[in-house]
Amino acid sequence: MTDDVVVPTLPTRKPIRLIAETGRPVKGAQTAGFVLPDTDTLLGLYRQMVLARRFDAQVTALTRQGRLATYPSALGQEACEIAAVAALAPHDWLFPTYRDTIALLTRGVSPVEILAFFRGDWHTGFDPRAHHISPQSTPLATQALHAVGLATAAKLKHDPVVALTFLGDGSTSEGDAHEAFNFASVWQAPTVFVIQNNQYAISVPFSKQSHARTLADRAIGYGMPGYFVDGNDVAAMYAVITAAVERARSGGGPTMIEGLTYRMEAHTNSDDPTRYREKGEVAEWLSRDPVDRLEKYLTASGVLTSEVRESITKGAEVLAAATRDAMNEPPVLDPLELFDHVYSAERPALLEQRAFLAHELAQTESAAGAEAAGRESAESEMAGRA
Amino acid sequence: MTLVEETPTKIAGETDASGRASGTGPSAATPAGTPAAPGASAVASATAPTSVSIAGALNAALRDALAEDPNVVVFGEDVGPLGGVFRITDALNAEFGESRVWDSPLAESGIVGTAIGMAMYGLRPVVEMQFDAFSYPAFEQITSHLAKMRNRTKGRVTLPIVIRIPYAGGIGGVEHHSDSSEAYWTHTPGLTVVTPSNPADAYSMLREAIASDDPVIFLEPKSRYWAKDAVTLPVQTAPMTRAVCLREGSDVTLLAYGSTVKTALHAAELGAAEGLSIEVIDLRSLSPFDDETVGASVRKTSRAAIIHEAAQFGGYGAEVAARVTERQFFHLAAPVLRITGFDIPFPAPKLEEHYLPTAERVLAALDTWEW
Numbered sequence: 001m002t003d004d005v006v007v008p009t010l011p012t013r014k015p016i017r018l019i020a021e022t023g024r025p026v027k028g029a030q031t032a033g034f035v036l037p038d039t040d041t042l043l044g045l046y047r048q049m050v051l052a053r054r055f056d057a058q059v060t061a062l063t064r065q066g067r068l069a070t071y072p073s074a075l076g077q078e079a080c081e082i083a084a085v086a087a088l089a090p091h092d093w094l095f096p097t098y099r100d101t102i103a104l105l106t107r108g109v110s111p112v113e114i115l116a117f118f119r120g121d122w123h124t125g126f127d128p129r130a131h132h133i134s135p136q137s138t139p140l141a142t143q144a145l146h147a148v149g150l151a152t153a154a155k156l157k158h159d160p161v162v163a164l165t166f167l168g169d170g171s172t173s174e175g176d177a178h179e180a181f182n183f184a185s186v187w188q189a190p191t192v193f194v195i196q197n198n199q200y201a202i203s204v205p206f207s208k209q210s211h212a213r214t215l216a217d218r219a220i221g222y223g224m225p226g227y228f229v230d231g232n233d234v235a236a237m238y239a240v241i242t243a244a245v246e247r248a249r250s251g252g253g254p255t256m257i258e259g260l261t262y263r264m265e266a267h268t269n270s271d272d273p274t275r276y277r278e279k280g281e282v283a284e285w286l287s288r289d290p291v292d293r294l295e296k297y298l299t300a301s302g303v304l305t306s307e308v309r310e311s312i313t314k315g316a317e318v319l320a321a322a323t324r325d326a327m328n329e330p331p332v333l334d335p336l337e338l339f340d341h342v343y344s345a346e347r348p349a350l351l352e353q354r355a356f357l358a359h360e361l362a363q364t365e366s367a368a369g370a371e372a373a374g375r376e377s378a379e380s381e382m383a384g385r386a
Numbered sequence: 387m388t389l390v391e392e393t394p395t396k397i398a399g400e401t402d403a404s405g406r407a408s409g410t411g412p413s414a415a416t417p418a419g420t421p422a423a424p425g426a427s428a429v430a431s432a433t434a435p436t437s438v439s440i441a442g443a444l445n446a447a448l449r450d451a452l453a454e455d456p457n458v459v460v461f462g463e464d465v466g467p468l469g470g471v472f473r474i475t476d477a478l479n480a481e482f483g484e485s486r487v488w489d490s491p492l493a494e495s496g497i498v499g500t501a502i503g504m505a506m507y508g509l510r511p512v513v514e515m516q517f518d519a520f521s522y523p524a525f526e527q528i529t530s531h532l533a534k535m536r537n538r539t540k541g542r543v544t545l546p547i548v549i550r551i552p553y554a555g556g557i558g559g560v561e562h563h564s565d566s567s568e569a570y571w572t573h574t575p576g577l578t579v580v581t582p583s584n585p586a587d588a589y590s591m592l593r594e595a596i597a598s599d600d601p602v603i604f605l606e607p608k609s610r611y612w613a614k615d616a617v618t619l620p621v622q623t624a625p626m627t628r629a630v631c632l633r634e635g636s637d638v639t640l641l642a643y644g645s646t647v648k649t650a651l652h653a654a655e656l657g658a659a660e661g662l663s664i665e666v667i668d669l670r671s672l673s674p675f676d677d678e679t680v681g682a683s684v685r686k687t688s689r690a691a692i693i694h695e696a697a698q699f700g701g702y703g704a705e706v707a708a709r710v711t712e713r714q715f716f717h718l719a720a721p722v723l724r725i726t727g728f729d730i731p732f733p734a735p736k737l738e739e740h741y742l743p744t745a746e747r748v749l750a751a752l753d754t755w756e757w
Contacts, residue, residue: 124539127542139526139531142531145499149503149506151503
């Protein structure tokens with residue numbers, strides 16, 4: 001954060017923006033004193049956004065084909081997702097929700113480990129400790145408290161670790177969101193709250209979620225800085241989140257950041273957005289697309305040449321192919337593993353139930369074997385008669 | 387309700403003896419979290435037993451755990467300078483400082499939720515829910531995350547958290563201060579639920595709970611906080627997941643836990659005067675349930691009854707009755723009885739004596755059997 005950035009008493013009325021929808025840099029009050037990241041940084045963000053978008057589209061397609069159980073897409077929200085991940089150091093922790101899958105991808109979790117959850121193999125497919133990412137939370141806002149707790153533990157141990165958690169506009173109505181904001185502020189926990197206001201909680205629009213001017217307005221009530229940011233401007237999101245992470249790391253406490261964005265896809269594959277929003281609204285937000293905007297800026301600044309773009313696109317296709325391949329491999333699942341991770345200590349009653357299932361599986365297997373053998377002998381008998 | 391104080395020394399002796407004797411379980415089955423044998427300093431300070439309350443034993447267990455492991459932290463509502471509304475954390479804030487023992491904002495979901503994050507970073511939080519019914523705001527964090535994280539992550543993330551909950555009635559508490567919420571927790575896979583009934587167990591089981599790598603719901607029978615025994619601390623009793631026989635008998639097995647252990651022992655005294663030999667088992671662990679110890683007792687006596695303060699319908703006693711019936715049916719001479727609270731919200735203070743199971747009510751229930 002530069003010295004001339006003043007911690008606001010209330011967030012700015014207009015969202016903080018560094019690159020306009022036209023792709024031109026923004027000057028003046030709307031930057032709130034934040035500085036446009038250098039073009040190398042922005043090109044890196046662009047590359048990750050393109051990869052993430054291709055991955056997201058691929059996973060949505062796999063879900064429509066019935067290969068995955070469900071997938072909540074983050075199409076249109078790439079600026080918030082990628083900026084947040086880019087602002088973190090490797091030892092910082094990320095606390096994502098079910099919609100923040102592309103953030104996991106960007107942090108280095110492999111597609112197969114990510115998609116074990118959405119395919120239905122297990123509730124989490126990756127090692128949270130290896131990646132410093134908590135399991136994607138399905139209960140709303142609950143993970144924000146985990147972030148505050150982890151950040152507090154790091155602070156108690158004098159480790160320079162920051163915890164960043166994503167929240168949605170809907171989840172800010174949950175009590176746990178309030179408790180997380182308050183605990184973080186009282187304990188001055190090195191936490192960054194990134195609220196992606198994508199304007200819909202499944203079908204319920206933001207107007208039915210909050211009567212406040214902005215969600216970031218709440219920050220002042222908790223005694224922490226709050227920023228209202230154009231969530232489709234990755235440069236602004238990156239600058240504001242980076243400053244918040246640095247402030248948290250240097251003992252400055254938590255920050256609340258609202259990124260105003262839009263969920264372009266349905267809530268999940270089982271949702272029908274035509275029942276609750278107009279096509280015109282979607283088209284309007286399409287014109288504010290975060291990837292297009294950055295592309296315009298980088299093209300104009302000369303760093304995004306056709307060769308660079310081609311190599312990025314090629315990388316995205318390689319990722320998509322790898323994702324398809326990963327989902328072509330059937331998962332190896334052991335039903336008996338259901339009992340193995342509930343407790344660290346063995347429980348006699350659970351061992352009994354495990355033995356029951358093992359017996360049932362063995363019976364099913366031997367019945368299937370006998371049936372197959374019977375069919376085979378019947379077939380050979382038929383063949384003999386013929 | 388008539389509260390008859392048992393002779394402290396007698397109970398201490400019984401608990402101690404049976405606690406050690408019931409190391410019946412193979413030592414290999416002892417959880418990894420079992421506290422280490424008392425250290426050199428403890429041995430040096432071991433003297434004649436002194437009079438210790440459950441509250442005092444819990445306080446000592448917290449102090450020793452804080453002293454032994456720098457990752458142990460204690461936080462919750464009023465647990466700092468005040469020492470908790472029941473004084474269980476008395477003087478710990480002064481001794482260990484604000485970074486080890488501190489007051490949190492007044493929000494139970496926040497307390498459990500932040501404890502989860504701390505445990506993910508290597509701390510071993512011991513948090514307090516001020517009263518049973520005030521744990522309900524934390525229900526989601528406990529059932530959806532605390533209980534499930536280990537399984538969700540295939541054991542990669544363990545949550546060594548102890549949630550201390552003063553529970554049950556008998557202290558004239560106004561509404562929301564006397565609930566017995568054990569069935570909510572025992573119905574949730576992933577939780578270990580234990581409850582001590584005497585000072586020696588209070589110390590030993592809390593140390594073991596804090597040392598456990600799994601989350602433990604530690605239910606403290608608040609009406610028994612001030613019950614004293616002669617105990618030498620530190621003390622190690624039977625593993626916290628095992629039930630213990632507190633009084634041997636041949637006619638009936640009375641199963642009790644927490645505050646109703648005293649009721650059961652009282653009933654056994656009264657029964658003995660009438661020529662009825664009652665065996666009293668202190669379950670101690672509600673999840674897991676010690677089928678082995680309970681089964682052995684029921685096979686001996688052929689009759690079993692479970693006593694608890696919580697409402698009967700869908701209560702913990704239903705599980706106990708079902709398990710005992712399923713496993714010991716051909717040894718049973720009569721149906722398993724439940725002597726419990728009524729199926730009503732916990733009453734106001736002036737009416738609670740009519741709700742709480744008494745020794746007399748226990749004996750009356752046993753009389754309903756054909757003998």
